[in-house]
Amino acid sequence: MERGTKDHAALAEAFNQDEEHVNWHDGALWWIRQKRDMAAKNIPEWEQLREAASRIKSNVLSNLHDYLLQFEDNLTKNGVTVHWAADAEEHNRIVYSILKAREITQMIKSKSMLTEECHLNEYLIERGIDVINSDLGEYIQQLDNEPPSHIVLPCIHKRKEEIGEIFHEHLGTEKGVSDPTTLTRFARWHLRDAFISRRAALTGVNFAVAETGEYVVCTNEGNADMGAHLSDIQIASMGIEKIIPKKQHLGIFLRLLARSATGQPITIYSSHFKKPRAGQEMHLILVDLGRSRQLGRPDFRDSLKCIKCGACMNTCPVYRKSGGLSYHNTISGPIGAILAPNLDMKKHADLPFASTLCGSCSNVCPVKINIHDQLYQWRQVIVQEGYAANTKVLGMKAMAWTLSSPGSYSTIGRAGRWVLNNIPFAINNKFNPWYKQREMPDGPKESFGEWYAKNQRENGAEKSELPLTRKPA
Amino acid sequence: MTVGLFIPCYVNQFYPQAAIATLQLLQKLGVDVVYPPRQTCCGQPMANSGFEHLTQDCNRLFLENFSEFDYIVAPSASCVLHVKQHLHSPDNPALADRTRSNVYELVEFLTDVLKVDQLTARFPHKVGIHQSCHGLRGLYLAQMSELNAAPFSKPVQLLNMVDGLELVDLDRPDECCGFGGTFCVAEEAVSVKMGKDRVTDHMKNGAEYITSVDLSCLMHLEGILHRNRSAVKAVHIAEILNATL
Numbered sequence: 001m002e003r004g005t006k007d008h009a010a011l012a013e014a015f016n017q018d019e020e021h022v023n024w025h026d027g028a029l030w031w032i033r034q035k036r037d038m039a040a041k042n043i044p045e046w047e048q049l050r051e052a053a054s055r056i057k058s059n060v061l062s063n064l065h066d067y068l069l070q071f072e073d074n075l076t077k078n079g080v081t082v083h084w085a086a087d088a089e090e091h092n093r094i095v096y097s098i099l100k101a102r103e104i105t106q107m108i109k110s111k112s113m114l115t116e117e118c119h120l121n122e123y124l125i126e127r128g129i130d131v132i133n134s135d136l137g138e139y140i141q142q143l144d145n146e147p148p149s150h151i152v153l154p155c156i157h158k159r160k161e162e163i164g165e166i167f168h169e170h171l172g173t174e175k176g177v178s179d180p181t182t183l184t185r186f187a188r189w190h191l192r193d194a195f196i197s198r199r200a201a202l203t204g205v206n207f208a209v210a211e212t213g214e215y216v217v218c219t220n221e222g223n224a225d226m227g228a229h230l231s232d233i234q235i236a237s238m239g240i241e242k243i244i245p246k247k248q249h250l251g252i253f254l255r256l257l258a259r260s261a262t263g264q265p266i267t268i269y270s271s272h273f274k275k276p277r278a279g280q281e282m283h284l285i286l287v288d289l290g291r292s293r294q295l296g297r298p299d300f301r302d303s304l305k306c307i308k309c310g311a312c313m314n315t316c317p318v319y320r321k322s323g324g325l326s327y328h329n330t331i332s333g334p335i336g337a338i339l340a341p342n343l344d345m346k347k348h349a350d351l352p353f354a355s356t357l358c359g360s361c362s363n364v365c366p367v368k369i370n371i372h373d374q375l376y377q378w379r380q381v382i383v384q385e386g387y388a389a390n391t392k393v394l395g396m397k398a399m400a401w402t403l404s405s406p407g408s409y410s411t412i413g414r415a416g417r418w419v420l421n422n423i424p425f426a427i428n429n430k431f432n433p434w435y436k437q438r439e440m441p442d443g444p445k446e447s448f449g450e451w452y453a454k455n456q457r458e459n460g461a462e463k464s465e466l467p468l469t470r471k472p473a
Numbered sequence: 474m475t476v477g478l479f480i481p482c483y484v485n486q487f488y489p490q491a492a493i494a495t496l497q498l499l500q501k502l503g504v505d506v507v508y509p510p511r512q513t514c515c516g517q518p519m520a521n522s523g524f525e526h527l528t529q530d531c532n533r534l535f536l537e538n539f540s541e542f543d544y545i546v547a548p549s550a551s552c553v554l555h556v557k558q559h560l561h562s563p564d565n566p567a568l569a570d571r572t573r574s575n576v577y578e579l580v581e582f583l584t585d586v587l588k589v590d591q592l593t594a595r596f597p598h599k600v601g602i603h604q605s606c607h608g609l610r611g612l613y614l615a616q617m618s619e620l621n622a623a624p625f626s627k628p629v630q631l632l633n634m635v636d637g638l639e640l641v642d643l644d645r646p647d648e649c650c651g652f653g654g655t656f657c658v659a660e661e662a663v664s665v666k667m668g669k670d671r672v673t674d675h676m677k678n679g680a681e682y683i684t685s686v687d688l689s690c691l692m693h694l695e696g697i698l699h700r701n702r703s704a705v706k707a708v709h710i711a712e713i714l715n716a717t718l
Contacts, residue, residue, distance in 0.1 A: 009663075016663065044621075047621055317649050353523075353660075356654075393524075403531055404531060404533075440696065444490075446489060448485045
């Protein structure tokens with residue numbers, strides 16, 4: 001896949017070839033950010049809610065072992081079969097073995113970023129199991145054979161005309177039809193058939209309540225419920241960080257989740273699943289997949305507080321102007337950029353650099369993850385671990401040397417300004433990425449330091465040439 | 474009170490007029506200002522690129538130049554934030570701690586330390602404020618749009634004292650311009666697109682000048698304005714606060 005070989009900058013540059021599309025993508029996500037702002041500002045205690053959620057998650061991360069065992073114990077009492085998976089392979093194998101033992105060859109799946117991380121669909125399809133994504137956005141992405149570009153809005157990068165084209169190609173809608181209502185009706189008709197005929201349904205988990213052994217799945221489409229209620233075998237896959245200690249904590253998290261994600265007061269469906277119906281089997285798979293390794297990294301453990309609302313993506317100007325697929329990782333945007341290096345540092349070495357460190361992400365985050373500080377820290381780790389390009393290492397060493405000495409700095413500064421003034425084409429050329437779409441600053445004849453030496457000292461404002469020896473009053 | 478004037482490396486080389494305005498403004502307000510001539514850079518370009526371990530010499534030099542001043546003031550929120558967060562000294566941690574807490578961005582020094590309540594400046598133009606992210610979300614020079622919290626703005630507080638100046642409202646009052654240090658060349662396409670969109674917002678809302686507490690943002694926006702032969706100008710806030718025309 002071409003996507004696998006290009007870094008964020010190259011993929012983002014390709015995304016920017018169609019500026020009108022970038023404007024549309026940016027505007028659509030900014031609109032959601034504004035809806036989030038309105039929802040957040042309608043609640044006077046918003047900032048206290050964020051703080052409370054952040055602290056509850058701190059407690060969870062510090063006591064994860066105990067909460068997981070408590071959760072497992074309660075699940076078992078409720079009649080749910082619990083599985084533990086260390087990695088994607090083990091998770092996929094468990095799902096497959098559950099289906100195979102019951103000779104099930106078709107499964108319906110609601111939104112689960114974890115199963116995207118595990119590449120479950122590909123795994124099952126290779127083994128003859130037909131999987132259909134029931135979340136509309138994920139359904140569209142599946143038809144188009146593309147991963148989701150956003151954790152809440154999987155096909156936000158596609159315009160309705162593109163979706164109409166995909167439906168025409170795969171579902172046989174009339175060519176040129178792009179009316180969202182018509183397309184949705186068509187998808188619903190197709191999915192309804194799948195809901196009724198599938199014996200197995202897999203859902204994700206938004207919140208897993210340790211004290212009761214229940215889990216909560218939030219959707220706007222009711223697709224998780226439809227799948228679960230009509231299935232003989234209900235499977236839920238969750239990362240081990242999804243635990244919350246008590247049911248009463250849902251009052252905090254459910255208020256934060258939908259407001260942060262889309263500006264809604266709450267998701268249309270916030271469904272609690274606790275015990276199987278008569279004749280139904282329920283399975284829950286607890287998946288580590290790098291979580292415990294991340295938990296062991298003091299600078300990055302708080303990334304596991306994430307409740308997958310996507311607010312950091314919607315607010316991130318880099319995300320809005322580069323598209324989720326440019327992050328070449330299941331979880332894109334700022335949160336993806338601090339989670340991905342934990343999984344594969346070499347492959348994702350570019351992601352912490354796909355940010356201006358503007359800090360907007362950390363301040364919309366409903367669980368107050370210090371995302372931009374972690375981006376900065378990952379940069380340090382990636383360089384220390386040797387994943388920075390050699391040219392960059394040399395450049396940075398040269399810069400550090402220049403700036404460590406006042407003499408070399410002023411010589412090079414003077415030289416730089418002289419070049420700008422006298423041979424600008426040496427700098428203003430196609431090899432200079434600054435100059436491609438921007439002018440260089442004018443090269444003033446005199447630096448401030450030179451001006452100061454001439455003017456202020458003559459004026460008597462500065463008398464000593466050795467300020468280091470002076471003790472200021 | 475003696476203030477050590479910290480003029481970031483690129484301001485020294487490319488924007489001496491902003492540094493001069495900063496010096497003159499402080500002097501007008503009766504402050505004793507000293508510019509230590511042996512200063513270079515705070516080390517931020519290396520640190521933000523993942524090379525914080527190479528900034529030891531910059532830190533040492535910064536302490537040599539500035540540790541003895543009562544206050545250290547710079548016309549750059551970004552560099553100030555870097556120093557506040559990352560100036561360390563293995564040999565003398567206490568000195569580094571004290572120095573970090575004495576560093577101020579110019580605007581916050583004027584509003585919080587000098588408590589300036591009037592200026593003699595005149596700048597009869599329509600001005601849009603570009604909020605530097607490091608000034609806004611790092612130094613809290615104004616309230617950010619992300620939080621449900623009471624609004625305030627130190628730059629606006631000062632600009633409101635300037636005769637004839639009219640502030641323009643923006644569609645997106647605090648979105649990043651896309652400079653981002655080495656991001657501006659490493660992620661050229663996104664950086665420029667972000668900058669273009671900021672410039673468009675200011676132009677659409679009638680700004681004649683774009684001002685900011687950070688020249689790095691302005692250098693980037695100015696590069697885009699110049700390329701597009703725009704009549705809109707980028708100007709550091711010190712130049713407005715020091716303007717008498």
